[in-house]
Amino acid sequence: MSFLEYLDSRSDIVVQLTVEHAEVVALSILIATVIGVALGVATYERDRASRLTLAICAIFLTIPSLALFALLIPQLGIGYLPTVVGLVLYALLPIVRNTITGLRQVDAAVVESARGMGMGRWRRLRRIELPLAWPVILTGIRVSTLITLGIAAIAAVINGPGLGELIFSGLSRIGAVNDVNEILTGVLGVMVLALLFDLAFFVLRRVTTSPGVRA
Amino acid sequence: MSAPTPTGGSEAEPMIRLEGLQKRFPGQAEPAVDDLSLDVPEGEIAVLVGPSGCGKTTTLKLINRLIEPTAGRIVIAGEDVTHADPDSLRRRIGYVIQQVGLFPHMTIAENIATVPQMLGWKGIDARVDELLELVGMEPATYRGRYPRELSGGQSQRVGVARALAADPPVLLMDEPFGAIDPITRERLQDEFLRLQGEVRKTIVFVTHDIDEAIKMGDRIALLRIGGRLAQYDRPQRLLIDPADAFVAEFIGGGARVKGLRLVTVDDVELTEWPTARPGDEAARVLALLRESDRGHALLLDPEGRPRSWLSREELGRNGRPLEGLGETVGTTVEVDDTLHQALDALLASGAGAAAVVDPSGRYRGVVDLATLAAAVAAMAVNGHRPAGAEAEAANSERDPAAGS
Amino acid sequence: MSEPFVDTANPTAHRSVGQPVGQSVLSGTWRVLFTPLVLAAVCGALAVYLNAQDLDRQEAPLLTMDVIVRATWVMIQLVAISTAIVIAIAVPLGILLTRSFARWVAPPILAVANIGQAVPSIGVLALFAVAFGIGREGVLFALVVYCLLSVLRNTMVGLQQVDPTLIEAARGMGMSKLRVLRKVELPLAVPVMLAGIRTALIINVGTAILATFTLGGAPDGSNGLGYLIDVGIRLDRLDTLVLAGGVLTAVLALLVDWAAGLVEERLRPRGLET
Numbered sequence: 028m029s030f031l032e033y034l035d036s037r038s039d040i041v042v043q044l045t046v047e048h049a050e051v052v053a054l055s056i057l058i059a060t061v062i063g064v065a066l067g068v069a070t071y072e073r074d075r076a077s078r079l080t081l082a083i084c085a086i087f088l089t090i091p092s093l094a095l096f097a098l099l100i101p102q103l104g105i106g107y108l109p110t111v112v113g114l115v116l117y118a119l120l121p122i123v124r125n126t127i128t129g130l131r132q133v134d135a136a137v138v139e140s141a142r143g144m145g146m147g148r149w150r151r152l153r154r155i156e157l158p159l160a161w162p163v164i165l166t167g168i169r170v171s172t173l174i175t176l177g178i179a180a181i182a183a184v185i186n187g188p189g190l191g192e193l194i195f196s197g198l199s200r201i202g203a204v205n206d207v208n209e210i211l212t213g214v215l216g217v218m219v220l221a222l223l224f225d226l227a228f229f230v231l232r233r234v235t236t237s238p239g240v241r242a
Numbered sequence: 243m244s245a246p247t248p249t250g251g252s253e254a255e256p257m258i259r260l261e262g263l264q265k266r267f268p269g270q271a272e273p274a275v276d277d278l279s280l281d282v283p284e285g286e287i288a289v290l291v292g293p294s295g296c297g298k299t300t301t302l303k304l305i306n307r308l309i310e311p312t313a314g315r316i317v318i319a320g321e322d323v324t325h326a327d328p329d330s331l332r333r334r335i336g337y338v339i340q341q342v343g344l345f346p347h348m349t350i351a352e353n354i355a356t357v358p359q360m361l362g363w364k365g366i367d368a369r370v371d372e373l374l375e376l377v378g379m380e381p382a383t384y385r386g387r388y389p390r391e392l393s394g395g396q397s398q399r400v401g402v403a404r405a406l407a408a409d410p411p412v413l414l415m416d417e418p419f420g421a422i423d424p425i426t427r428e429r430l431q432d433e434f435l436r437l438q439g440e441v442r443k444t445i446v447f448v449t450h451d452i453d454e455a456i457k458m459g460d461r462i463a464l465l466r467i468g469g470r471l472a473q474y475d476r477p478q479r480l481l482i483d484p485a486d487a488f489v490a491e492f493i494g495g496g497a498r499v500k501g502l503r504l505v506t507v508d509d510v511e512l513t514e515w516p517t518a519r520p521g522d523e524a525a526r527v528l529a530l531l532r533e534s535d536r537g538h539a540l541l542l543d544p545e546g547r548p549r550s551w552l553s554r555e556e557l558g559r560n561g562r563p564l565e566g567l568g569e570t571v572g573t574t575v576e577v578d579d580t581l582h583q584a585l586d587a588l589l590a591s592g593a594g595a596a597a598v599v600d601p602s603g604r605y606r607g608v609v610d611l612a613t614l615a616a617a618v619a620a621m622a623v624n625g626h627r628p629a630g631a632e633a634e635a636a637n638s639e640r641d642p643a644a645g646s
Numbered sequence: 647m648s649e650p651f652v653d654t655a656n657p658t659a660h661r662s663v664g665q666p667v668g669q670s671v672l673s674g675t676w677r678v679l680f681t682p683l684v685l686a687a688v689c690g691a692l693a694v695y696l697n698a699q700d701l702d703r704q705e706a707p708l709l710t711m712d713v714i715v716r717a718t719w720v721m722i723q724l725v726a727i728s729t730a731i732v733i734a735i736a737v738p739l740g741i742l743l744t745r746s747f748a749r750w751v752a753p754p755i756l757a758v759a760n761i762g763q764a765v766p767s768i769g770v771l772a773l774f775a776v777a778f779g780i781g782r783e784g785v786l787f788a789l790v791v792y793c794l795l796s797v798l799r800n801t802m803v804g805l806q807q808v809d810p811t812l813i814e815a816a817r818g819m820g821m822s823k824l825r826v827l828r829k830v831e832l833p834l835a836v837p838v839m840l841a842g843i844r845t846a847l848i849i850n851v852g853t854a855i856l857a858t859f860t861l862g863g864a865p866d867g868s869n870g871l872g873y874l875i876d877v878g879i880r881l882d883r884l885d886t887l888v889l890a891g892g893v894l895t896a897v898l899a900l901l902v903d904w905a906a907g908l909v910e911e912r913l914r915p916r917g918l919e920t
Contacts, residue, residue, distance in 0.1 A: 098889070098893065343809075390917065
């Protein structure tokens with residue numbers, strides 16, 4: 028069976044797994060963004076705190092994905108929940124790091140003039156610092172998304188959703204019919220999603236970044 | 243309009259000669275540098291100055307062939323280097339840029355040693371120390387430091403030392419003091435001029451600041467947009483006798499006052515002034531004043547140092563000893579100060595004159611407005627820096643006003 | 647000289663994965679020893695915990711010291727060989743692709759490298775297992791291919807981010823292009839290149855664990871540490887096999903990262919900001 032024939036015959040399941048893959052990544056990134064930006068905002072002004080936060084987040088990214096999922100099993104079992112938790116942990120570092128970097132590289136003169144105009148801590152953060160840091164933060168989110176898309180495939184080992192199922196299925200019967208087709212579909216599906224997400228980030232960047240700070 | 247060689251150049255062979263130099267960048271309609279010819283005599287500083295986009299930096303990079311010319315010739319020390327091997331050419335030309343460009347991963351010593359190493363020199367360590375001392379940095383302290391541990395001014399000093407390391411006859415400097423704060427810049431300029439007095443390199447110096455050009459240059463080449471030479475002359479002539487409206491506008495207002503910076507008190511003839519000693523009769527001093535038609539007499543102390551300005555009115559009120567009278571002489575001027583400084587002292591004095599003293603503080607004469615006017619007039623005719631003795635000799639025969 | 651074409655919108659992308667774990671708030675010797683001491687303690691705790699468990703007939707043979715050491719050794723070999731090959735290919739290639747005559751190829755390569763981060767490592771392993779058959783050869787190819795872009799990208803970015811005025815100063819002093827590369831560009835690119843190699847190492851460890859699925863062989867340690875997790879899940883031995891596998895592979899990865907961090911610190915030219 029050729030690759031296209033295979034795709035045609037299995038389009039239902041392929042589409043379903045692709046959508047699942049996209050969903051679980053999007054959800055994880057959303058959660059990671061909320062947590063990551065919050066951690067960044069909470070620590071960027073204090074050197075020790077931000078370094079400690081980054082060091083801990085770096086540990087999650089250093090631990091092999093398979094090991095990370097495995098370590099979650101005793102607590103969370105297998106399936107959707109540990110997948111999301113694992114992916115969130117994986118996605119944290121680029122987001123936290125870029126939030127801290129972005130907030131720190133906001134021109135001190137701009138912050139000072141905002142203070143001089145009587146803006147309070149939160150207003151300053153919301154109106155001045157976060158908008159100016161946003162392109163850098165968004166870049167971090169984009170990097171996290173790309174990494175997470177690839178890692179999500181491994182979640183199939185713990186019965187997670189998504190395209191990993193096709194890859195592992197093909198892997199488990201190398202030499203049998205459709206082995207390559209399944210693996211290729213899984214890999215290419217993730218690549219297609221990566222391109223789509225990248226496109227989405229391009230649009231998001233255009234829409235959410237002030238024309239004044241667009242590169 | 244202006245000849246490639248300015249008046250007063252009696253030098254046999256210029257160290258740097260640019261002939262009909264042109265640079266046309268691909269995809270640009272207008273050339274960046276066009277038909278540029280100029281000679282730089284050995285041991286002089288030629289400043290390339292002009293508005294941004296006038297091709298001054300391009301011209302500089304044409305000389306060490308970081309940019310290859312489209313047409314024209316570059317001759318250094320009599321040798322046509324237009325097609326010479328650029329790497330070995332550059333090892334013979336010191337190069338200083340605004341960003342300094344110290345290699346951050348190398349120590350100060352390693353930075354300075356770069357070219358001597360490429361040339362396979364021996365005894366480089368001693369040379370490095372010598373250069374650090376030359377630019378006023380303690381070798382033991384700075385040798386092993388890294389560039390990021392230096393201030394901007396220190397970095398540029400090291401940059402100059404690095405450029406001088408292999409003792410090149412020619413130095414190219416691209417806005418070397420451009421990124422440095424005004425006070426440090428002033429100091430570095432003075433230091434550099436002093437250094438140049440010792441090393442006597444032939445220097446091409448790029449700046450966009452006409453005041454820096456006037457201060458640093460033995461000659462100034464003013465370029466207009468498109469890399470065409472508007473005027474190439476001694477600073478004095480540029481100030482007093484601008485070739486056209488563009489030059490005049492670029493120099494800006496106060497050209498003559500700027501010109502006063504170029505002449506030292508030493509260069510002009512001091513004016514005689516009525517003086518008095520403690521114990522002199524007021525009436526006698528008054529008579530002296532009437533005779534000389536001055537408003538004030540200068541009271542000297544017993545050691546011959548200027549003490550105060552005595553006005554006719556005060557001398558008229560007789561009876562009091564001279565020591566208690568008059569307006570104390572505030573600022574005096576020494577012989578190596580510029581006329582600009584003399585003007586400042588003159589305006590502060592109230593007597594319309596600035597007292598000039600020798601290094602031990604003894605009175606030598608005064609500078610008054612007539613002295614300044616004569617100096618400005620001399621500049622217009624002269625077009626050279628009276629301080630340069632060689633240039634003086636070269637010019638004196640066709641310059642009847644020289645020195646007056 | 648011409649503008650560097652670093653993706654300015656993506657200033658931190660070249661360090662997308664690894665950050666020094668040892669970048670803790672401690673200082674001096676403790677900072678260096680902190681990570682291995684903690685990891686040793688974790689291993690000790692694991693040993694105590696496993697000894698307290700009643701291991702059954704299926705678990706016990708998989709958790710012997712012998713098997714674990716062999717599995718770890720297999721992993722280290724895979725990672726070392728593939729990383730060495732990656733460096734040997736990617737660094738010269740990166741140098742070549744940043745020379746002025748090849749500058750036009752850099753942007754597309756960097757774009758591909760960027761999207762390449764999303765490629766599932768297990769997918770690459772699987773495809774090479776199909777192409778070369780189950781076994782070590784395919785795994786090594788997969789590891790090399792998977793990490794190549796990361797090191798290549800960092801080599802290129804590292805060379806491109808060298809301040810062009812430094813290169814001009816060097817050229818202005820009469821350094822030849824080759825000398826500028828050797829004396830200025832490469833030393834200044836080293837930190838970014840090392841970061842890329844460290845990232846590649848970590849990715850390699852993570853991928854080598856997955857190689858348990860394509861290495862074949864019996865679960866006697868000859869197919870890497872991943873077997874504990876794979877078998878553990880299949881036999882539903884979550885509290886013993888899976889936990890031990892997770893902990894051991896995590897410890898291995900963190901140790902490799904720690905060692906890489908030490909090497910990185912040693913090799914970074916002095917005088918550069920830390």
